[in-house]
Amino acid sequence: MNTSNVSGGSSILIQRVDKLLESRLENDKDTLEALKELSTFFTDNTLNARRNLRSKIERRSLHINEDFLSAFREVKSALDGIYDDVVAMNSSVQTMTNQLQTTKTQTLQLIDQTTKLQNESKKLSMQQDVANTFIKNFQLTSSELAILHGPSREAPITNEFFAVADRVQEIHSNCRILMQSGYQTLALDVMQRMTLLQEAALERLYRWTQSQCRHIENELLAPLLIKAMSKLEDRPVLYKYVLDEYCTARRSILVGSFIDALTLGHAFGGSSNPIEMHAHDPKRYVGDMLAWLHQAIPVEKENILTLVKACDKTDVSDQIKTALGNITEGLCHPLKSRVEHILAVEAPATVFYSVTTLIRFYQAIITQVVPDSMLTTTLNDLLEQSERSFVTRLQRETRAALGDRAEPPGTDLVPAPSVSRLLSLLNEVLSVASIAEEREKDMLQIVSCVIDPLLQEVNETASRLPTVDMAVYLLNCMHQIQSTLALYEYMDQRLERLQAQADAQLDTLTSEQASSLVANLNLGPIYTILQGREQGPLSLIPGMDPLSVKEFTNKLEAFLVMPDILLLPQISLLQSNTHRTVTQRRSFEVIGAIYKQLYDGCHDPKNNYQNPNSLFTRTPEELLKALVS
Structure with missing residues (x-):
């Protein structure tokens, strides 16, 4: 054996072994599934069994394929039967389609005729609805016409009559819309018909309303x-x-x-x-x-x-x-x-x-x-x-109260009885007028009607009296008239005129009182000398010598002790304390003015008075204060 081949094969084996050792079975799903399937038929883990495992697996695979082929053969047979059925169905559908096309072609004319008849029917139905609606909206029913005309001319009007009349008016108004829609002739015919109905209804309504108004008996209107x-x-x-x-x-x-x-x-x-x-x-x-x-x-x-x-x-x-x-x-x-x-x-x-x-x-x-x-x-x-x-x-009552002849006043110079009667009448009338509307105009007219004749009579009566008596009598009358008028409003102008007349009489009475005081105090010569234009010192003028001046001041001091002695007796007959006080004060002021002129003249060095202070016991201011106090 070649060593290089052996070493090469060993290295490959080593690599595979290393790869197997490095792989993690829990992450290899295919391997896990294969092992799981293997466990179903590999039950005896022996050497012989392991040697025959391959062949066993192959036989098992062959068996499975044979089972699959048998099952697929049944499926194919079923599919062939389906195919034959679909071919038969397709043939039937084609036959039906041909028959339907033939039928559709034959009925097409009938369908067209049916559609035309349906459209015509809808059109006629719509026209009928329009006609019915027009009759309903633009014509009155027989019952409505009966209500509008009534069974007789004297028949009473009811609520239904007004409802029908409103409908007639509504139809008449709607005819304008109808005219705008292009139906002028029809609208004019309907409008004319409604106009005639309106006129007839209004005529009947007018007769009924007139009759109701003519025979109305109570205040409640129907x-x-x-x-x-x-x-x-x-x-x-x-x-x-x-x-x-x-x-x-x-x-x-x-x-x-x-x-x-x-x-x-x-x-x-x-x-x-x-x-x-x-x-x-x-x-x-x-x-x-x-x-x-x-x-x-x-x-x-x-x-x-x-x-x-x-x-x-x-x-x-x-x-x-x-x-x-x-x-x-x-x-x-x-x-x-x-x-x-x-x-x-x-x-x-x-x-x-x-x-x-x-x-x-x-x-x-x-x-x-x-x-x-x-x-x-x-x-x-x-x-x-x-x-x-x-x-x-x-005016008649005023003339009756005045009498035919003016009544002369008594020795007490109080207002005549006619004055009291007229003022009583005036007070009575003004008490009524003061609570009336437009009372200002009435009260002024009433006062004119009474006071003007009264003042005329008072002045006529006073004109027959001496000057002092006339002034006192007029002041007493003015006081009584003013006291009456002062109780009422709107009398300001009249009171002002009366006060002006009273002031004139006060001036007259003051002048007479002052003249009396001047005469009784022998102030006449002194006043004449003081008012004269003679040249030279006053002390050398007869009547202005120191002895005469001293005699006057002594008499003036006696007057200051009892000033009422030299007052006119008519002053005490004044009914108004104010009039008495004013008259005395004004007359005393005249005496004080003359005294001051004398006092200043005597103290003037050019008049050659020796020790002028010995001639006077009071200054002009002290004298005036003593007089008016």
């Missing part, structure tokens, strides 16, 4: 009447006729209710006594009548608003005002005749003023509800008559 007015709104002439008919009926009912309230009772508020039971009391009589109107008119307005509440006209407010004016027109004559009768009777001015305020109050309220109507015109006329009657009566 809902059907409200719907009827809404329908008639499209016919202004018919609408106006019905509204006039309603106003006529309500006017008659309202006048009847007013007369019943006057004569029988049953007025608003549940009162059962007739209003004319209080005809002897003008204020209550007029107030009850106007209060009845104030309660009745809003009810009528509410009824009219209810009647036309379903209408959509923009001028409905003007219609309501006009209708209310027509309804309330019948109240004017009975109201005016009775109020004029009250204004013609003899009654105190306060009663006439109360009636005037009542008329003015209700006239303002009613005018807001029924403006520009016969009733408001009547109330305006009555208000003017009442105001004239009040002023006339007040």
